[in-house]
Amino acid sequence: MLDQKFTSALATIVPSSALLTEPEDTRPYECDGLTLYREQPGAVVLPENEAQVVAILKLCHAARVPVVARGAGTSLSGGSLPVAAGVVLSLAKFRRIVEIDPITRTAIVEPGVRNLAISEAAAPYGLFYAPDPSSQIACSIGGNVAENAGGVHCLKYGLTVHNVRKVRGVLITGDIVEFGADALDAPGYDLLALICGSEGLLAVITQITVKLLPKPALAQVALAAFDDIEKAGAAVGKVIAAGIIPGGLEMMDRDATRAVEQFVHAGYPLDAAAVLLVEADGTPAEVAAEMAEIREVLTASGATGIRVSNDEAQRLLYWSGRKAAFPAVGRISPDYYCIDGTIPRAALPGVLRQIEIWSREYELPCANVFHAGDGNLHPLILFDANRPGDRDRTVEFGDRILELCIEVGGTITGEHGVGIEKIRGMCAQFAPAALERFLGIKRAFDAHGLLNPGKGVPTLARCAEFGAMHVHHGALRHPELPRF
């Protein structure tokens, strides 16, 4: 709980409609897209301009009150999970598209602007914003930057960090800072990439300059069916090894395609063990040439059928299935847990086989949907939170998948961030020398650890404690903790 004096001070900064303190008002903010974790905040404040953000942060800094910035609340790693004795700072009112400049091909936007709204605003100029998380209808660009969001087109066009030019933000001290530059390079340490993916730990973002790209003249997507999931996994590596960088290269297994097909009727083959979606974009000549190569590689890799979209409507239909995969799975299972890990492409077939084995072992169906081109897995474990034991087995199954990701040379996150979900995994992923630097950087921005505490970077004490538990129990894993 927050004390009365503090909330009264907050009330002098924003109008009363922009400050929520009653439990029934703050409840909608108790979790984000990762509903496994919930916590009601002491207050939610919704500033509408930068000066208010500055005043709020100065106040929280002086009173040593934790602040969790929140965009659309679509984080899948609990990145905007509130702190009970803290403030949620919602950027929902920062919804202005300040400028679209077709000459420099940039857009200046506020953090609350929805991802898709940027491409919509840029469309009249023949431009678009490339990173396209599946939640792009809802998720906001501030959260995309905070989590360095990906999407199906990131294989070719890069993650958020590769498509952002400048970020303006406010430090916990109230100081306004800018990261990046209008130019390609900038003097000083390059902190633009640091702020991208910093998960709200370093600054509250108030304005973002993103790059826009010319919309390709044509895009076509091939939908390839495979009778064996490992063959589909191997085909992914072969496409890349052939020198093709598709606009998107996605994979879904049978459980996923079936769930999707019932939901959006995208025209996916229901008998296939797995499907690949491979997009070619560019000039019509380029697309024709690349699509011919893609067909050749897929056929040689054992595809049992290949369909190529005839027009834009069919292309969007094929993609709609992939983009709706999470809600589609949500329809057929009371609960699901989306895992996010990354592995080298060459390890795909083996990892897929192992997930299938564990799925039987844990008696939990697992639908596999993933950004295959860059090795980013999204196994969706289907469970029922009301069935005793399901939740624990789900978490254990998920942890084993992530553990396997590290073992084969990958990482514990592809695009969803660390958040609260994978904080302990960071102890396994990084050596103390690296974590110490992370903590030093945190101190340089936020000496008292007030911005989004408990997320992103674990303290060394926490890692030690985590390690100690391992030893104490004489096993690799504490029974109640995800193991890594």
Next chain:
Amino acid sequence: MLDQKFTSALATIVPSSALLTEPEDTRPYECDGLTLYREQPGAVVLPENEAQVVAILKLCHAARVPVVARGAGTSLSGGSLPVAAGVVLSLAKFRRIVEIDPITRTAIVEPGVRNLAISEAAAPYGLFYAPDPSSQIACSIGGNVAENAGGVHCLKYGLTVHNVRKVRGVLITGDIVEFGADALDAPGYDLLALICGSEGLLAVITQITVKLLPKPALAQVALAAFDDIEKAGAAVGKVIAAGIIPGGLEMMDRDATRAVEQFVHAGYPLDAAAVLLVEADGTPAEVAAEMAEIREVLTASGATGIRVSNDEAQRLLYWSGRKAAFPAVGRISPDYYCIDGTIPRAALPGVLRQIEIWSREYELPCANVFHAGDGNLHPLILFDANRPGDRDRTVEFGDRILELCIEVGGTITGEHGVGIEKIRGMCAQFAPAALERFLGIKRAFDAHGLLNPGKGVPTLARCAEFGAMHVHHGALRHPELPRF
């Protein structure tokens, strides 16, 4: 000077041939490519493996001796200027290309490997390393990473930071750390971009994983002549505004082309006020289409003549002129000072006009060579250090150009880094709140400020002092200091 006990301890780490302490042996290290600044180091040590680097850094850390890492010594901002009471740690013996992997399209190299040697090693696989500083025959990849080097092909393919996947380094404490990952994204703060361009202030780099790109099937370069330098400047913006991202888009004025032509006989038109080099690369069909568009835009922009390379030999000849511009100018003038600043492309014509006016005012010829596509200027001010007053006027002229870069919305460096040269400019470029974060990050890596002291990031005290001098003299600029 370093004390005997310290150098004796150094001698236990490396063989005697790898430790230089005599003034005649350390003299070659007194400066790098920016010869305006010189300082002889107390010792030069040339380790040949990472374990020796660790031992050297631990020793320096314990004894609080400053360390300046050095690659090929081609820095143009004094990035590897030694410290008198310090050690130069040369990475010259780290010359192994550890691995070229055509499947993942990466190369693992040691920091002393020359930039061009990577592309040479990758050529049998049809791959190349894209960033190509003009010094690429000599400069080494470790220095490229430390300075985030650019080059003529960076407009399309990005700077060093965009072409590096992983960096391994040793902290001043002797801890080994890795930045980046094999995957597209990585958990934790993204420190890969931070280490790129950190100018030797955070870690000593021992291994680098770079991305390799497929060599385009065809590349052609158009050489366009203009009778007016502002028209050439405006044409640059028009090419980009037309939606073309050329492989390279370079500009040289008459002084530069004449100097070059005498040196390499590249076939440049000597009567032109300025020439543009515009490259198209890709499949033959793409190149033909893009080159037609380029011709159209250049003609509409007032080009008086356009020649397109007929074959690879001619393409390389056209580029050889641009790449040899600095040594060519070095042949016709006793001394020259290369300025490195970046401006918005739209500001090119106006900035060029102003440089011409100042050139007459200071009575110092100025040859303009630059990466026009990304607005990165390299005015070369010709002077004679032995002529009284020339050096001071040169520095003043250069500072005014950089000051103008900031005024028009640009920055004080495009690709050469801050080093010792532009350390005071950082006080003008960044607000104290940003500099404080820079210093905090420095502390997180190097609490005692031992790695490359005095470069890259100025202390706030230095900025204050610099500001105070301004005020004390009642003018914008201290007479002996570059003003910003």
